[in-house]
Each structure stands twice: as C-alpha cells, then as structure tokens.
Amino acid sequence: MRSYDAIVIGAGHNGLAAAVHLATRGWKIAVVEQAAEPGGAVKTREVTLPGFRHDLLAMNLSLFAGSPFFASYKDALFKHGLGLAGASDCFATAFPDGSWLGVSRDLAATTRRIAAQSVRDAESWTSMAEAFAKDAPHILALFASPMPSFALARTLWKAWRARGTTWLGDLARLVLASPRGFLDGHFESDKLKVMMSAWGMHLDFSPDIAGGALFPFLESMANQTFGMVLGRGGADRMIKALTACFTALGGELMLSRAVERIETREGRAGGVRLADGEALEARRAVIANVHPRLVFGKLLAGEPRRCAFDRRIAAFRAGPGTMMIHLALSDLPAWSASEELRRFAYVHLAPSFEAMGAAYAQAMAGLLPREPVLIVGQPTAVDPSRAPPGKHVLWVQVRVLPGVIRGDAAGVITAACWDEAKEAYADRVIALVERYAPGLTARILGRAVLSPLDLERENPNLIGGDSLSGSHHLDQNFIFRPAFGWSRYKTPVRGLYMIGASTWPGAGVGAGSGFMLAKMLAGA
Ligand SMILES: Cc1cc2nc3c(=O)[nH]c(=O)nc-3n(C[C@H](O)[C@H](O)[C@H](O)COP(=O)(O)OP(=O)(O)OC[C@H]3O[C@@H](n4cnc5c(N)ncnc54)[C@H](O)[C@@H]3O)c2cc1C
Numbered sequence: 001m002r003s004y005d006a007i008v009i010g011a012g013h014n015g016l017a018a019a020v021h022l023a024t025r026g027w028k029i030a031v032v033e034q035a036a037e038p039g040g041a042v043k044t045r046e047v048t049l050p051g052f053r054h055d056l057l058a059m060n061l062s063l064f065a066g067s068p069f070f071a072s073y074k075d076a077l078f079k080h081g082l083g084l085a086g087a088s089d090c091f092a093t094a095f096p097d098g099s100w101l102g103v104s105r106d107l108a109a110t111t112r113r114i115a116a117q118s119v120r121d122a123e124s125w126t127s128m129a130e131a132f133a134k135d136a137p138h139i140l141a142l143f144a145s146p147m148p149s150f151a152l153a154r155t156l157w158k159a160w161r162a163r164g165t166t167w168l169g170d171l172a173r174l175v176l177a178s179p180r181g182f183l184d185g186h187f188e189s190d191k192l193k194v195m196m197s198a199w200g201m202h203l204d205f206s207p208d209i210a211g212g213a214l215f216p217f218l219e220s221m222a223n224q225t226f227g228m229v230l231g232r233g234g235a236d237r238m239i240k241a242l243t244a245c246f247t248a249l250g251g252e253l254m255l256s257r258a259v260e261r262i263e264t265r266e267g268r269a270g271g272v273r274l275a276d277g278e279a280l281e282a283r284r285a286v287i288a289n290v291h292p293r294l295v296f297g298k299l300l301a302g303e304p305r306r307c308a309f310d311r312r313i314a315a316f317r318a319g320p321g322t323m324m325i326h327l328a329l330s331d332l333p334a335w336s337a338s339e340e341l342r343r344f345a346y347v348h349l350a351p352s353f354e355a356m357g358a359a360y361a362q363a364m365a366g367l368l369p370r371e372p373v374l375i376v377g378q379p380t381a382v383d384p385s386r387a388p389p390g391k392h393v394l395w396v397q398v399r400v401l402p403g404v405i406r407g408d409a410a411g412v413i414t415a416a417c418w419d420e421a422k423e424a425y426a427d428r429v430i431a432l433v434e435r436y437a438p439g440l441t442a443r444i445l446g447r448a449v450l451s452p453l454d455l456e457r458e459n460p461n462l463i464g465g466d467s468l469s470g471s472h473h474l475d476q477n478f479i480f481r482p483a484f485g486w487s488r489y490k491t492p493v494r495g496l497y498m499i500g501a502s503t504w505p506g507a508g509v510g511a512g513s514g515f516m517l518a519k520m521l522a523g524a
Contacts, residue, residue, distance in 0.1 A: 003281040004030045004252075006521070007272055008289060009259045009299075012040030012461070014499045014514030015289030016242040017069050020076075021518035023249035030280060031251065032272065034258035038243050040289070040459050041467070041501075042509060044234030044386075048328035048446030052393050053386040055235040057324065057455070057467070059377050059395050060345070062222065063510035064238055065229040068144045070511070073245070080244035083232030085383040087345035090223035093195040094436045095351050100337035101195045102344055103220060105227040117189035124186055125224075132221035138163065139171070139218070146516050147478055147487045147504040175214055176474070179205060180353055182213030190352075196220045197356065198348040201373050201399045203472045203507070204319035206360035207353040211474035228345045233385050238509070262286055262299045262496060269496035282495070285521060289500045289514070291461040291469050292316060292482045300493065309492050312483045316502065317476060320363045320400035321452030321465030325426050327394040328387070328446035332378060333437030345382050349374040349436060359400060366406030368413055368425055373399045376433060391445070398429055403452050403464025418451035418465075425451075461500065469501035481506060489517040497521075 006022055008015040011033035019029045037043060041057040048054065064070055065084060070077070092102025101117065103110050107129060115122035138159035145152035160168050174182060179200045183193040197207050199219040205212025231237035243253055261273040269286040273279050288295045296306075296313045335341035350356050350373040359369040377395030380387050387393050405416050410428070415421035426449040434440050450458070452465020461469050470476055479487045481504045488504075489497045499513040 001271075001279055001281050002030070003283060004028050005283050006285040006287055007032060007280055007282040008287045009262075009272060010034075010040065010289030010461070010500070011038035011243070011253065011255075012289045012500055013042055013064070013239060013242060013509055013511055014501075015040075015287065016239070016246060016514070017511035018287055018289075018499060018514035018518040019251055020073060020242060020246050020249065021069075021515060022522055023246060023251045025522040027284070027522070029246075029251045030254060031246065032254045032257050032259055032274065032280070034256070034275075035459070036256045038253065038255065039236055039239035040461065042235050042239050044231070044236035047326050047448035048393075051388045052328040052391070052446065053234045054326040054393050054448070055231075055377075055379065055395055056326075056450070056458070058235055058509055059230060059379055060228055061231055061235060061238055061509055062226070062229045063508040066140065066222070066226065067510045067512065067515070069515040072515075076245050077238075077241040080241045080248065081237065082241035083237045085230045085232040087228040087230065087382040089340075089343040089345065089381075090228040091195075091198075091219075091346040091348065092341055092344045093191070093198060093348045093350060094335060094337045094341060095191060096435075098337055099191070100335070100341055101191050102341070103195075103223050105224065107224065110224060114189065114192055117191050118187070121187045121189045121192050125192075128186070129221060129224050132225060135163065135167075136222075136225065143505045143510070143512060144516070146489075146520070147481075149488070174217060176210060177213035178208050178210050179212045179216050180207040182217065194350065194352055195348070197353065198350040198373070198375075201350055201356055201360070202375065203468060204360075204400065205472070206357045208357060209473065211472070211477065228382075230345065230379055230382055232383055259299060261301075262288070262295070262493075264300070264493060268494040285495055285497055287497045287499060287517065290498075291463060291500070291502050292498055293463065294460060295491075295496075295498060306492050309483065309486070316482050317471045317473075318403060318463045318466035319468040319471040320360070321403040322455065322467040323398040323401055323422065323425065323429075323452060323465070324450040324455070325396040325398065325429055326448045326450075327396065327444050329392040329394055329443045330445055331390075331443050332381060332392050333376070333394070333433065333440050333443070335437050337436065342378070343381055345378060347376040347378065349376060349432060362409040363400040363402050366402045366404060367409040368401065368405060368407070368421065370409040371432065372401070372429055374429065374432065375399060396429060396433070398425075401452055401465065403466065418453040422449050422451035422454075461502070468507040470506075472506055477506060478504065489513065489520070
C-alpha cells in the first residue's frame with residue numbers, strides 16, 4: 001500500500017496551499033482529486049470558442065494576492081509560473097436611469113464621482129479610505145488567525161492598544177450590522193450605498209441581513225486602496241503555479257481519482273480508499289478539502305458516538321445557488337451609462353436595495369428571480385491576453401438563484417429542473433444586460449451557461465450550486481463555521497482535519513484555512 005505522511009482530499013486551492021506548506025516542511029504528501037483537473041472552483045477553460053479563455057468560476061484573485069500564504073510563497077509561485085494582472089478601475093454599478101458610480105484606485109477619480117452625488121459622502125469616503133490604510137493590518141490579521149486562538153486574542157489586544165476601545169466597539173458593530181444599517185450610518189447618497197451593498201450579494205447578504213456589512217466595507221476599501229487582482233491569462237495561473245510548486249517539492253498529485261471512503265482504525269483516520277479500489281495510507285493526517293456534509297454524510301462510516309456532531313453538520317445550510325454565463329464577444333458591451341464602464345473589472349447590475357432584497361427573497365423561496373442581480377466581469381478589459389486580438393470574454397455571475405426550482409417569480413419559465421430551465425433563464429439575463437448595454441446580443445460570438453446543477457457536477461463542494469460552500473450568515477460564520485467547537489479544523493475523528501470554504505475564514509481564494517491548518521500541523 002502506498003503510504004504518505006498526509007493525504008489531502010481535493011485539489012482546491014486550500015488543499016494545494018496546505019500541501020505546499022507541509023511538503024516544504026518535509027512531509028510526504030499526496031493530493032487526491034476526483035476531477036480531471038485541479039483547482040476546484042478556480043479553473044479557466046475555452047468553453048465557448050477556441051482562443052477565448054473563460055474563468056469558469058472564480059475570477060477575482062485579490063484575496064489570494066493579499067493572503068499570508070502568498071506573502072510567504074510568492075517567490076516560489078512566481079518561479080513556477082504565477083502571473084497576475086492588476087485592475088485600476090475595479091468595480092462599478094450601472095443604474096436604470098442611465099447613471100453609474102464606480103471605484104477606481106485613483107482616489108481623486110472615485111471621489112469626483114461620489115461628489116457628484118454628495119460632497120459630504122465624498123469626504124466621508126476619503127476619511128474611511130484613510131482610516132482603512134491604518135486599520136487594514138489589524139482587520140486582515142483577524143482573518144489570518146485561527147478562530148478562536150491565542151493569535152486572535154493577541155491580534156485583538158494589539159488592535160486595542162493601537163486603536164483604542166471605541167475603535168474595537170465600532171469594529172464589533174460593523175461585524176454585526178446589516179449592509180443597509182451600516183451604510184445608512186455613514187453615507188447619504190442612495191447610489192453610493194447601493195454600489196457598496198452589491199458586495200454583500202457576492203456572499204449571501206441582501207441589504208437587510210445582519211452580518212452583511214463587513215464584506216461590502218472591506219471590498220470597497222480594499223479595492224480603493226489596493227485595486228483588484230486577476231490571473232494573467234486566467235485564474236488557473238494560480239492553480240498551475242501551486243501544483244508546479246507542490247510537485248517540485250516531491251508531492252504527488254493524483255487526478256481523476258475520487259476518494260470514496262476515509263478509513264478509520266480505533267477512532268483514528270488512517271487513510272483513504274479510492275473509487276477504483278486502491279487504498280492509500282496516511283500516517284499523520286487526512287486533510288479533507290471537502291464540504292463537511294460530504295465528509296460526514298458520505299466518506300465516513302456512521303459512528304454512534306458521533307451522531308450529535310453529524311446531526312449538526314447535516315444541518316449546515318447551503319447558501320443560494322449561482323449561475324455562470326460565459327460569452328465570447330466581438331467587442332465589450334456598449335454601456336449606455338458611459339464609455340468609461342468598459343474599463344471596469346466588475347460592473348454590478350444590482351440597482352437598488354429593493355432589487356437585491358427581492359432577488360434574494362425569491363431565490364430563497366425557490367423562485368427564479370424576476371430580475372436577477374448580476375456581476376458582469378470584464379476580464380479582457382484588464383488582461384486582453386484571454387481572447388484573440390480585439391475580441392473579449394464576458395463573465396456573468398447570476399447572484400442569487402434557487403438550488404431547486406419551485407417556480408418562476410416572473411411566471412414565464414415553466415421548467416422545474418435546471419437542465420431544462422437554464423438556457424431560458426440565461427436569455428432573461430442577457431436581455432437584462434441589453435437594457436444597460438444595447439447591442440450586446442449582436443456582439444455574442446459564443447455562449448456557455450453553467451446552471452447551479454452544472455456547478456455542483458463540476459465540483460461536489462458547491463452543493464445546489466452554492467458558490468460559498470455554506471451560508472455565511474452569522475450563525476454559520478466565525479466560531480460557528482462549520483460547527484460550534486469545531487472551527488479550528490479538527491474533527492471528532494482523530495487525525496482527520498477539514499479545510500476549505502466551509503471552514504473559517506470561509507469562501508474566497510485567500511488560502512486561509514489550508515495555510516492555517518498546515519502551520520498548526522507542521523508546528524509553524
Ligand atoms: C461561480 C463562482 C465564482 C466565484 N468567484 C470568486 C471570486 O471571483 N473570487 C473569490 O475569491 N472567490 C470566488 N468564489 C469562491 C471561491 O472560488 C471558493 O470559495 C474557493 O475556490 C474554494 O476553495 P477550496 O479550497 O475550499 O475548495 P474547492 O475549490 O471547493 O475545491 C475542492 C476540491 O475537492 C474536490 N473533491 C471533492 N470531493 C472529493 C472527493 N471525494 N475525492 C476527491 N476530490 C474531491 C473537488 O473536485 C474540488 O476540486 C467563487 C465561487 C464560485 C462557485
């Protein structure tokens with residue numbers, strides 16, 4: 001039987017980050033991936049036409065570029081082929097009245113646009129961005145600390161020494177606030193508030209959900225301060241660099257090899273059995289970069305002493321589903337609000353608190369939203385190398401959708417399964433983008449649609465097409481992710497650890513859980 005110090009199940013970026021760190025510390029590691037290519041939710045493929053490279057799922061690598069893992073391994077990653085492309089015009093919202101508002105790295109450009117709405121808000125934005133420059137190290141350190149931990153307590157203590165009690169109190173309020181509550185307290189322009197609030201919809205926070213203010217605040221300020229980062233040539237540049245780094249360290253990457261069972265002996269995880277029957281031994285750890293509901297519902301045999309824990313994991317809620325529409329275009333959309341929008345990495349079509357709230361409520365009720373909330377990504381505006389000269393790709397993420405369809409809020413689509421409904425719903429999405437960018441349809445050279453069901457087929461961690469691998473509402477975040485008492489990657493099975501988007505610090509490509517666990521196992 002082949003034997004390793006640790007087996008990582010799943011070649012998501014967290015699994016690969018853990019594998020790189022442990023291999024660097026001399027551990028013999030195998031990463032076992034069920035799909036034919038590594039990356040999980042980070043893949044780039046020519047899904048429309050030859051020469052058009054689409055980020056199939058994640059596109060924005062800012063979390064990775066700002067992560068402690070990147071800080072530690074960037075030299076090795078660049079040596080193994082990592083390439084990044086920075087966006088200076090980061091995100092914007094187009095409004096139905098023909099206006100728009102957007103955030104560029106150039107603070108003067110952003111504040112000029114905000115001042116046209118409200119001079120007072122432009123001043124508040126500037127003060128918020130200046131304060132963020134000082135606060136960012138304290139806030140980002142919280143996300144880089146195991147939850148809970150002495151490191152976390154130390155980070156909070158240092159923040160308290162540097163910034164004081166009131167600042168900590170304000171941070172706690174920000175963590176608990178809804179987007180609307182927080183934004184109403186700081187700004188007066190509805191358009192500015194709506195533009196920032198759209199970031200809550202990247203997770204599962206419509207404007208009135210408690211706990212949803214933090215992400216809009218962080219993304220708005222981080223984009224203003226640092227810009228946005230994409231992979232040069234595609235997000236898969238990051239995965240290719242991670243795998244090259246890992247295999248250069250002697251690690252073994254096994255593709256198209258699904259783990260069917262985690263083997264235990266006397267209550268301890270000792271290895272895995274693959275779908276083709278091969279058994280692999282893990283002497284020190286089995287690390288599952290797999291959704292906990294799959295780990296404890298499928299990969300492990302039942303165990304009566306674990307049943308209370310298993311029940312809690314079975315109740316770990318998915319977030320709403322998502323859909324990806326990839327377009328090969330003869331030209332970027334002709335945004336009627338402004339030619340300038342063609343430069344932006346993201347254009348949000350999420351025009352009001354009401355529109356975001358309605359789409360969210362409809363999706364959660366099982367209905368296809370009448371008017372979807374869209375994130376329109378324009379990667380070739382930043383990195384033209386992803387398409388043939390003069391041509392473009394468009395990355396359209398539909399936030400938020402039901403995993404299982406119970407009906408259509410518009411009363412038009414009758415299909416109740418995603419395979420039948422997806423093209424009709426994609427037509428609704430394209431028609432909506434057309435309203436803001438007339439002539440889009442005539443520019444489409446090719447189109448590929450991935451429904452929530454297709455996303456789950458692509459990566460089983462995306463249950464019901466949930467891009468977050470578990471809702472991020474307050475009762476499933478921080479010390480509650482994925483279950484209270486188990487937020488530090490250990491599980492009730494000795495030697496078995498969980499990492500990935502379902503664990504702290506949650507979804508996104510920050511490699512946080514993989515790196516934090518690997519440091520704990522390796523002793524640094
Ligand atoms: C449509 C979409 C858009 C997104 N956009 C962004 C974005 O722009 N920026 C951002 O920061 N985040 C984004 N995210 C979120 C982010 O991509 C994910 O949170 C992150 O990639 C999750 O990484 P992970 O390491 O937890 O594992 P995953 O990426 O989920 O990978 C886990 C791997 O485990 C494998 N696996 C599962 N079960 C088994 C098994 N039994 N045997 C073997 N292998 C198995 C899977 O095949 C998969 O490859 C997006 C997600 C989606 C779905």
